[in-house]
Amino acid sequence: MSAMKLKNGIYSVGVLNPALRVFDIVMEAKYGTSYNAFLITGEKNILIETVHADFFEEYIKNIEQVVPLDKIDVLIMNHTEPDHSGSVARLLERCPKLTIYCTMAAKKYMEAIANESLPCHIIKPGEILDLGNQRELQFIPAPLLHWPDSMFTWYPAEKTLFTCDFLGTHYCEPTMLDTGIHDQKAYEEQFAYYFKGIFRPFKPYVLKGLALIDALPAEMICPSHGPCLTKNIEHRKELYRLWSTPKIPEKKFVFIPYVSAYGYTKKLAEAAAEALSSNPSLEVSMMDLVHADAFEVASKINSCQALLVGSDTINRDAPSVIWKALAMIDAINTRKPAGAFGSFGWSGEAVPMIKARLEGLKFKFQGDGLRVNFMPTEEDLLSMKNYALQIVSSL
Ligand SMILES: Cc1cc2nc3c(=O)[nH]c(=O)nc-3n(C[C@H](O)[C@H](O)[C@H](O)COP(=O)(O)O)c2cc1C
Ligand SMILES: [Fe+2]
Ligand SMILES: [Fe+2]
Structure with missing residues (x-):
């Protein structure tokens, strides 16, 4: 993809990666992605983000289609995951006079990624960078969207907001604009999937981030993946708001996943469910x-x-289905009560191993769990009931 003018003095200089099918190990990328980067031209030339290291030369060619490299004054890094910061060190070799504008955390991460010290200017919240010609950029830190380093950059003269991953999509769109999308249904699906993959664990921070940009009269939002947003911007923000606003459940939900070959562990699960179900403020699911x-x-x-x-x-x-289920836990939001129980024959490792895993995930694990040798006795079932009640007592 070559450089592309998006708005007065704003160019797309990023690259497309249509062949990508897996992103960050955990996300599918059915329609590839793009590593977006932008160039603001004028009295000062400002580059926003670099690209994945594999695409560095294409990125440089794109920039050079707009301005010579030695005419770039500032690089803004809104977020430093290597899909955006992977080319910073090589860019600095070609543009040694560059100053990088970023947050304190971003400087720390970029230096650990490049293994060298970098010429960074640490921004203050709300700080303005004067571009001359009555134009300016404003920096808005937005931590934990989705790393501690993240910030937004606002360009009032062109009513354009640069958000890096926020409001992005793994959707390779060669026109770089939401007006060019051919398969709108696929884009919508990917927009939602991207939110789930990247931002769902950070819902409170999404709401804070939206509050920071709500008052900005943005005509264009430039994220770091997928097309730039020029239409239905309010709708896109509302979707993030809807997906991030907590729904207050009428009842507290207790989940009892289990496995049982001969029904002994199942008996324990049933005893726990029976004890908990007598409390009308709880909803219990085995x-x-x-x-x-x-x-x-x-x-x-x-x-x-x-x-x-x-x-x-x-x-x-413990059998692999247990580990598979525990691997699906969103580990960012786990500070809730938990316990483990199970029947065993002679060594009984499953319960302590589950305890270790849940504690590693920062659950508030109750005691040492409950282990029962083969078939639970009436006394064991009573212990199970008491253990289950103990776990929910802090809810
Ligand atoms: C293939 C197999 C392997 C087992 N390995 C162990 C083991 O390593 N340590 C142990 O304490 N019990 C072991 N057991 C015994 C079970 O944990 C025990 O029978 C338990 O009561 C089964 O409870 P369930 O009816 O809930 O499946 C094994 C059982 C089977 C069938
Ligand atoms: Fe990221
Ligand atoms: Fe990214």
Whole structure:
């Protein structure tokens, strides 16, 4: 893709990656992506973001189509994940006079990525960079969207906001504009998928970020992946607001996922569910993981207010379906009560291993869990009921 004029004095100089199918290990990229970068020209020439290191030469060619490299004064880095900062060190070799405008965290991360000290100017919240000719840029720190380093850059003269990952989409769009999208349905699906993959764990920060930009009369939003937004901007912001606003449940939800080969661990799960169900303020759901739908497990394990995991011990471990379910936990939002229980034959490793995993994920794990040798006795079932009640007592 070559450089492209988007607005008066604003050029797209980023690159397309239509072949990408997996992003950051965890996200699918069905329609590829783009690593967006922008150039603001005028008395001062300002570059916003670099690109993934694999695309450095194409990026340089794009910039040179607009201005010679030695005419660039400032590089703004709104976020420093290597898909955006991967080319910073090489860019500085070609433009040694550049100053990088960024947050304190961004400087720290970029220097650890480049393994060298970098000529950074640390911005203050609301700081203005004078571009001459009555034009300026304003910096708005927006931490944890989605790294601690992130900020927005506002260009009032052109009513344009640069948001890096925020409001982006892994959707390779060669026109770089939302007016050029051919498959709108696919774009909408990817816009929502991107939110889930990147921003869902940071909902409170999304709401804070929206509050910071709500009053800005933006005509164009330039994210770092996918097309720039020029229409329905308010609608796009409203979607982020809707997806991030907590829904207050009428009842506290307790989830009891379990596995059980001979029904012993299941008996414990049933005892826990019975004890909890007598409390009308609780909604309790037991689920046998062997026959469960992965999507439903993920949804319940992340939406519950308390988690009780039941597993027998098979070959000195919990079965893989247990680990698969625990791997679906959104580990950013886990400070909730949890416990583990299970039947075992002779060594009984599953419960302590689940405890270690849940504590590693920062759940508030209750005691050491409950282990029962083979078939639970009436006394064991009573202990299970008491353990379950203990777990929810802090809700
Ligand atoms: C293939 C297999 C391997 C097992 N490995 C272990 C083990 O390593 N340590 C242990 O304590 N129990 C082991 N057990 C015993 C089970 O944990 C025990 O039978 C338990 O009561 C089963 O509970 P469930 O009915 O909830 O599945 C194993 C059982 C099977 C079938
Ligand atoms: Fe990122
Ligand atoms: Fe990104």
